[in-house]
Amino acid sequence: ISVSHMSVELVQFMSQLLNLVMFIQIYTHASQLRTKNEGTAVSVFLMGCFLTSLPQEGKRNVLVTSALPYVNNVPHLGNIIGCVLSADVFARYGRLRGWNVLYVCGTDEYGTATENKAREEGLTAQQICDKYHAVHASIYQWFQVDFDFFGRTTTKKQTEIAQNIFWRLHERGFLLEDIVEQLRCEACQRFLADRFVEGTCPFCSYPEARGDQCDKCGKLINAVELREPTCKVCSQTPVVQSSKHLFLDLPKLEAELEQWLERSTGSGDWTANAKQITRSWVRDGLKPRCITRDLKWGTPVPHPDFSDKVFYVWFDAPIGYLSITANYTDQWEKWWKNPQQVQCLYNFMAKDNVPFHSVVFPCSLLGAQDNYTLVNHLVATEYLNYEDTKFSKSRGVGVFGDMAKDTGIPSDVWRFYLLYLRPEGQDSAFSWVDMATKNNSELLNNLGNFINRAGMFVSKFFESCVPAMALQQEDKRLLAQVGWELKQYINLMDRVKIRDALKCILNISRHGNQYIQVNEPWKKIKGDETDRQRSGTVTGVSVNVACLLSVMLQPYMPTVSHTIRQQLNAPPSVTGTLLQGTGNFVCSLPAGHHIGTVSPLFQKLESEQIESLKKRFGGQQVTSDPAAQTAVNGADAERARELTLAVAEKVRTLKGQKAEKTVIGAEVTKLLELKKQLSLAEGKDPEPVLTKGKKNAQPATTPASDPAAQTAVNGADAERARELTLAVAEQVTWGGNKCNELGIRGETMEV
DSSP states (O other), X not given: OOGGGSOHHHHHHHHHHHXXXXXXXXXXXXXXXXXXXXXXXXXHHHHHHHTOOOOOTTSOEEEEEEOOOBTTSOOBHHHIIIIIIHHHHHHHHHHHTTOEEEEEEEEBOOSHHHHHHHHHHTOOHHHHHHHHHHHHHHHHHHTTOOOSEEEESSSHHHHHHHHHHHHHHHHTTOEEEEEEEEEEXXXXXXXXXXXXXXXXXXXXXXXXXXXXBOTTTOOBOOGGGSEEEEETTTOOOOEEEEEEEEEEOHHHHHHHHHHHHHHHHHHSOOOHHHHXXXXXXXXXXXXXXXXXXXXXXXXXXXXXXXTTOEEOHHHHGGGHHHHHHHHHOTTTHHHHSOTTTOOEEEEEEEGGGHHIIIIIHHHHXXXXXXXXXXXXXXXXXXXXXXXXXXXXXXXXBSOBHHHHGGGTOOHHHHHHHHHHTOOSSSOEEEOHHHHHHHIIIIIIIIIIHHHHHHHHHHHHHSTTBOOOOOOOHHHHHHHHHHHHHHHHHHHHHHTTOHHHHHHHHHHHHHHHHHHHHHHOHHHHTTSOHHHHHHHHHHHHHHHHHHHHHHHHHTTTOHHHHHHHHHHHTOOTTHHHHTTSTTOOEEOOSOTTOBXXXXXXXXXXXXXXHHHHHHHHTTXXXXXXXXXXXXXXXXXXXXXXXXXXXXXXXXXHHHHHTTOOHHHHHHHHXXXXXXXXXXXXXXTOOOOOOOOTTOTTOOOOOOOTTSGGGGGOOOTTTHHHXXXXXXXXXXTEEETTEEGGGGTOTTOOOOO
């Protein structure tokens, strides 16, 4: 019906009637969802219905998923940074960029692990799922992970979609039957799922290989191939028994998979480890992969000859991305069967999940031949260790998600530190001492110091009103430096270099601190008219840089970002303009803008507090691979020297063998960190790390009377200076003028 031919009253009446009908339909649907399987609160569902995100014509539609966490345990810091937190940062960034982003995740609830946990706690499998789903949701909420929808796999939609994919594969001849030898534990009276078998890897002899994969060599394993297998539940030796199962015929799909992989890895941002793991698996030749298991708790296999079986978790669980989206919106196919509009699918995970997301799951979707959206950005992290060992719930080692909030450290600080050491190219280690150091130096003395000073100068010297700005060469240089870092930040974040992009934020605040220190607005405000005007310009420029930082920080530290914008009384539009397109640093707080009340953003972490937390969460542990660790006990100088010498010798050997630069670089990074730790262990100040070719570079100095002295720009940053050209200056708009129009043509910044 054409609205133009209706009266206003009729349009309003029909609108109200449609809203009422929609409400009744939604309420009925929500009530139906309140089953033991889906337990979704009506209020949350109603809100979700009105806020449902769908692909939009002409927009960059981005689908983001995080590997589904197992419901039967509490996630530790490594689980959080490897999947949900990294994906959250990228999803938040995408929204700031103006992309149409949908971020979905949920708990993986089927399988033997859930059955065993239920037995341990004297609950049913469903009760265990309900209990730990709530635990996971609570943890991620505290860490401010902003899912569009956080669901679960024990739903009708999961059964529906998984069985549909199964039948499509079956009809197209991509499934086959075979007799499988399985490990059965007579003591537990059950067939053992892969993750409940441990033994020696048949390929590399690693003694702690799992029944599905070896963490050391990365090869996929059939549990019966393990040497000296043991049941992880009772430690007894299982026996081999036969059973008929269904397999996904991967060799039949190999050619199509390789063509797709070439397109996806060539056009998308796959991490180096994801490419390497996938290449090594495909290079060895694909084998049929069993997709069924002799269990009760799982998605039932619909085939009448296999009605006593359920789907294997690595066939079933990735389909959870689809079913979770289907529980979010009935129009889920617009995201998952619409590759023409949904140009980008980002999968975030730890490296051990790569083969299932890069080979098994894509083969399932390719074989189903139903126009599915396939991943083109597979983002995998290495592992995060705890101090000099591994996280272990049973041994009480490491911080788990439900414990972090009890430390008294804000969630934003946890987010910052985990993202600062995100294991992007190699394993990294959580360290309490390092966390305190990063908080006190980078957050308190660098970032927080700059933002607080910028705001306090406006408040104290200019009655909370941003002063007029008459730019001089020093100001233009800062604007160009900031513009360059903003450009780098966007370039890195677009390529999911989350850790490196965070350094751009800290570089900007260092530039800002140096700028304030050199120009001394607190002194010039007491001088003549020219000096007072100069103080106003420095203050106005600084507070605008602080405003930019609040936006750049939003994906990393959402609460701190919001607090800064509140203190600066920044208009809501700043979050939607500064990061659009190629990124444009504009004057967001013009002269005359009134700011709010300024207060400190961060608190110091005291050594006593850190020592107490270190003891509480594991203290001294025996390392399984000392040379691979960089966190050294401050009191154990002798051990530190031994580790340093060992790694130094390894670096020399690798150089002599002319090993790959990436391999040598990883060991050099490790060596530098060990040298720093050795200095600390010996009670010395660590020597600054100098860039190659800059041995005589001197750090910038500032008067010791001001705490910002420590924020001097690194003298080795000349390469960045050379790249700062007219193109960068053109990204900065100030008072309606381009920075290059203000006299910075072609100039590179002086360090």
